[in-house]
Amino acid sequence: MAQASGSVRDIKIFRYDPHLGGSGDFQSYVLEIPDESTTTILDVLLRLLREQDPTLAFRYACRVNMCGSCGLVINGKERLACKTNVSDFPPGRDITLRPLNHFPVIKDLVVDLEPFFRKYEETLSFYEPREEFTEPLQIRPDSKERRDIGREATECIACGCCVSSCTMVHYHEDYAGPAALNRVFTLLADSRDGLFAERLERALASCYHCRTEFNCTEVCPKGISSTRAIKYIQRLALTHFKDKPRPEQPKAVPDTPPVASTDRRTFLRQVGVGLLGAASIMVVGGVAATTAVSPSLVKTSRLWVPVAPLSQIPVGDIATLMMRYDLKNGLYTQEVATPVLVSRTGSQITCFNASCTHLGCIVKWDSQWERFRCACHGGVFDRDGRVLAGPPPRPLDRYRFKVDSDLLLVEVG
Amino acid sequence: MAQDIPIEYRKPLAWGEYDPHRREGTQAGMWAWLWQRISALAIIVLLALHLILTYKPVIQFLLLLVVTFHAALGLRVILLDFNLVGVKYQRALIWGLVGLGLLVVTGIWYSIY
Numbered sequence: 367m368a369q370a371s372g373s374v375r376d377i378k379i380f381r382y383d384p385h386l387g388g389s390g391d392f393q394s395y396v397l398e399i400p401d402e403s404t405t406t407i408l409d410v411l412l413r414l415l416r417e418q419d420p421t422l423a424f425r426y427a428c429r430v431n432m433c434g435s436c437g438l439v440i441n442g443k444e445r446l447a448c449k450t451n452v453s454d455f456p457p458g459r460d461i462t463l464r465p466l467n468h469f470p471v472i473k474d475l476v477v478d479l480e481p482f483f484r485k486y487e488e489t490l491s492f493y494e495p496r497e498e499f500t501e502p503l504q505i506r507p508d509s510k511e512r513r514d515i516g517r518e519a520t521e522c523i524a525c526g527c528c529v530s531s532c533t534m535v536h537y538h539e540d541y542a543g544p545a546a547l548n549r550v551f552t553l554l555a556d557s558r559d560g561l562f563a564e565r566l567e568r569a570l571a572s573c574y575h576c577r578t579e580f581n582c583t584e585v586c587p588k589g590i591s592s593t594r595a596i597k598y599i600q601r602l603a604l605t606h607f608k609d610k611p612r613p614e615q616p617k618a619v620p621d622t623p624p625v626a627s628t629d630r631r632t633f634l635r636q637v638g639v640g641l642l643g644a645a646s647i648m649v650v651g652g653v654a655a656t657t658a659v660s661p662s663l664v665k666t667s668r669l670w671v672p673v674a675p676l677s678q679i680p681v682g683d684i685a686t687l688m689m690r691y692d693l694k695n696g697l698y699t700q701e702v703a704t705p706v707l708v709s710r711t712g713s714q715i716t717c718f719n720a721s722c723t724h725l726g727c728i729v730k731w732d733s734q735w736e737r738f739r740c741a742c743h744g745g746v747f748d749r750d751g752r753v754l755a756g757p758p759p760r761p762l763d764r765y766r767f768k769v770d771s772d773l774l775l776v777e778v779g
Numbered sequence: 780m781a782q783d784i785p786i787e788y789r790k791p792l793a794w795g796e797y798d799p800h801r802r803e804g805t806q807a808g809m810w811a812w813l814w815q816r817i818s819a820l821a822i823i824v825l826l827a828l829h830l831i832l833t834y835k836p837v838i839q840f841l842l843l844l845v846v847t848f849h850a851a852l853g854l855r856v857i858l859l860d861f862n863l864v865g866v867k868y869q870r871a872l873i874w875g876l877v878g879l880g881l882l883v884v885t886g887i888w889y890s891i892y
Contacts, residue, residue, distance in 0.1 A: 380797060382789045384786035384787055384788065384789075385786060387787045387789075388789075389789065390789055390797070391797075392797070439798060441800040441803070441804065442798055442799075442800030442801040442802070442803055442804025442805075443800075443804035462798075462799055462800055464792070464797060464798060465792060466792075467791065467792050467793065467794045467795075467796070468791050468792075468793075468794070469791050470788035470789065470790060470791050471788060471789035471790075471791070471792065472786075472788055477791075478788060481791075530794075531794075532794075533794050533809070535794075536793055536794045577812050578808070578812065578856050578859060578860075579808050579809040579811075579812045580806065580807075580808025580809065580866075580869055581806065581808065581809055583808070583866065583869075584806040584808065591866050591867070593808075593859075593866050593869075594865075594866040597859060597860055597862060597866065598862075600860065601860075601861070601862065646820075646823050649823055649824075649827050650823060650826060650827060653826075653827045653830040653831060654830065657830045698831075698833050
């Protein structure tokens with residue numbers, strides 16, 4: 367049935383009936399399209415309305431992307447139905463039409479833009495002349511303010527695509543949204559405007575909800591970058607933060623004390639964020655505390671390490687014996703293996719720390735010359751650990767030791 | 780008749796709700812934002828592991844990688860915030876800075892090991 371140039375598309379449209387309520391769902395249509403490159407999504411909707419389903423509701427006016435009435439979420443991205451051609455989507459791909467986010471749905475694809483324009487008013491997005499003029503004022507095209515505003519920013523057609531695409535509008539009830547802030551930006555940059563301070567204050571409070579995701583810039587059918595506008599407003603705060611503090615406004619005293627109202631969702635979200643933050647702090651803080659702080663606070667327990675049975679230690683000689691033990695340092699356990707130099711003469715036992723007192727190299731017993739020698743810098747100690755030559759500043763350190771049922775134990779730590 | 784039946788607006792659709800094609804419609808700037816947040820969580824975990832299991836090259840490398848990635852995306856936002864780079868270059872900044880970060884990681888890694 368399809369002609370050579372024609373094609374058949376599956377079209378899924380979100381349906382919501384205000385008489386029935388509920389949450390709405392998609393309804394599928396199949397439409398044969400003779401020429402996709404000259405068929406807009408709005409044409410598709412109008413044909414479906416005439417040919418298949420007269421109950422379908424959508425909004426449009428100008429058909430030439432000037433009025434901003436037909437903003438829809440088309441295949442996951444906000445676009446104007448009249449500016450989007452069917453051929454913009456890969457051949458054979460289904461087309462999903464869905465009303466804009468963040469606005470109450472009246473019917474099918476028609477949304478109530480009341481929140482959109484309420485935020486325009488809340489951010490004082492109207493021109494208030496600084497002084498009365500009788501003649502039309504001229505702004506030189508090459509002036510800084512005109513260049514700051516740029517060519518696109520004043521072209522907004524209030525279609526609501528940017529607000530729909532912004533994830534932060536969903537999470538921050540009081541966020542004015544990209545469209546209103548773009549409008550505010552054009553007024554703040556305008557030297558004729560008389561409401562600068564009030565406007566800036568309101569806009570700034572809103573601007574901090576922006577997370578620089580560029581969703582609004584990506585979807586704007588007029589090529590406006592609200593992100594740029596928001597950044598501009600934030601930079602104004604840098605140059606105007608010294609402005610006179612706002613006079614304390616007499617607050618209207620409410621008759622009844624304000625009731626703290628937190629709904630379940632908000633409460634759970636706050637608890638969730640709080641728990642996540644607390645967990646992060648505890649993980650990092652806990653590890654940092656055990657690793658860095660606690661070793662300096664906790665008295666390291668002294669450890670008695672067995673070296674060798676007394677019977678294995680020769681009398682009248684210096685024995686080099688290895689001792690092994692685990693040294694705990696915070697969460698990190700280090701296996702230490704270090705030599706001990708045991709001197710045994712008759713009943714006298716001395717346990718030397720084998721680390722040279724100069725820079726900690728291991729000293730060796732030279733039995734021919736009866737000297738401890740350090741290979742690193744030529745330190746020489748005698749049999750009792752006294753310095754004979756070289757750089758060591760003090761005699762060899764000695765371990766405390768004890769003999770427990772024929773076993774020699776050395777104290778470390 | 781129908782006019783007498785009270786009509787009821789549907790509560791606003793949330794971002795991504797009933798939106799089978801949303802992920803393919805998600806643009807680079809949003810991924811940059813999302814991955815910066817994810818990398819922040821990864822840093823917390825890796826930092827803890829790094830302190831517990833000291834001198835493990837795998838963890839050191841992962842931590843360096845994630846921190847550099849996070850820093851590159853953070854620098855991008857700073858550059859855009861202060862208009863040091865125009866917003867129209869935001870996509871190029873993602874790849875440029877992350878690429879630069881990877882070069883730095885490679886340099887650091889080869890100078891250590």
